[in-house]
Amino acid sequence: MNPPCGRCKKPVYPTEKINCLDKFWHKGCFSCEVCKMALSMSNYKGFEKKPYCTMRFTKRTLKRTRAKASVW
Numbered sequence: 001m002n003p004p005c006g007r008c009k010k011p012v013y014p015t016e017k018i019n020c021l022d023k024f025w026h027k028g029c030f031s032c033e034v035c036k037m038a039l040s041m042s043n044y045k046g047f048e049k050k051p052y053c054t055m056r057f058t059k060r061t062l063k064r065t066r067a068k069a070s071v072w
């Protein structure tokens with residue numbers, strides 16, 4: 001059984017597997033959650049089990065997300 005990809009949920013085969021943030025990813029699916037920039041093991045920043053390109057970007061985005069959430 002191949003594990004599902006952290007982004008597209010399709011099986012990840014050993015040849016294209018990235019094991020990161022307690023999940024498996026296709027190389028092409030391991031991209032920034034916000035801007036979709038392609039990431040690698042050496043330049044990603046993990047937060048809440050999702051990859052991001054920079055932590056600064058992440059913090060700003062989360063603030064916005066929280067503000068939105070408080071409306072609910």
Ligand SMILES: [Zn+2]
Nearest residue numbers: 005008026029
């Ligand atoms: Zn995928």
Ligand SMILES: [Zn+2]
Nearest residue numbers: 032034035053
């Ligand atoms: Zn990004």
